[in-house]
Amino acid sequence: MPAAQPRESRSEYEGACREHGDSGAVIREVLERVGDKWSLLVIDTLAAGVLRLSELQKHIPGISQRMLTRTLRLLERDGLITRTVHPEVPPRVEYALTSVGRTLIVPAQELAGWAVEHQAAILSAREAYDAAHEEINKPENPGLDSRHMK
Amino acid sequence: MPAAQPRESRSEYEGACREHGDSGAVIREVLERVGDKWSLLVIDTLAAGVLRLSELQKHIPGISQRMLTRTLRLLERDGLITRTVHPEVPPRVEYALTSVGRTLIVPAQELAGWAVEHQAAILSAREAYDAAHEEINKPENPGLDSRHMK
DNA sequence: CAGCATCCTTTTTGATACTG
């Protein structure tokens, strides 16, 4: 799909139609909810089924409890997941996607799939780029490979 | 089917396959490149065709030049876009998606479409949530509407 | 188990000023 004006993916949905260049703003706004460090991963994990906090944490390596609960809260706030507290002795809280949240599964997994699929290409491109630029900055340092731009 | 580990789309990558917990790490890593504040928007914008810096900035409201160039650099580093400098008097630099970069168009636009499509639902969910929680914290303050989470 | 609060460190981002 090359070069056209595909930015016309405006749905006839919104009643609060502000402007045209606005879709960028809207996208960014919503994307920030979902485009943070963990949200898509949580969505992706919950796509498999209902999970409790500790289970989610096991499935998402590297996430701290703070970030997990934070992320879950934001997703809940946006109506993408539900939080169900079972009044039992050892508290049990289950998280699940809402119907709106489920609409994110396909895009999320598609992006996740893209990430996995192009991971190698990206990493090698990155190395090539870094190598080329290190040469420019430090032509006399061939073998050192520790840079953490980011 | 509670919490299994489906959705495996392993490529020929890594030899250390514990569980799919790995793909989570990979996804997160790549997603961080593309899941930042502006990358997807830039990809999305470049999907329409080759553009120069100033044009990109016009198409992406709210982005500062610093963030634009930064984002472009990272995308270039990862081999998703190309940067072509035309040796002319008023310097002209054009940015375009690479073939790898173009593979991101579909997922990116799908996500962007999702954002636009569910914008209203998310906003109203958010308001409902905030209203409910404001009531809990400040039942005696029914007119104040200042929430700045996030 | 779930989850909030606090403290502290690392990143990110935006303004501004300054080259080619």
Next chain:
DNA sequence: CAGTATCAAAAAGGATGCTG
């Protein structure tokens, strides 16, 4: 026009300790 450098503000993230 394109782009870099610097600085300060803000946000994100992580560790830990404390409730219910």
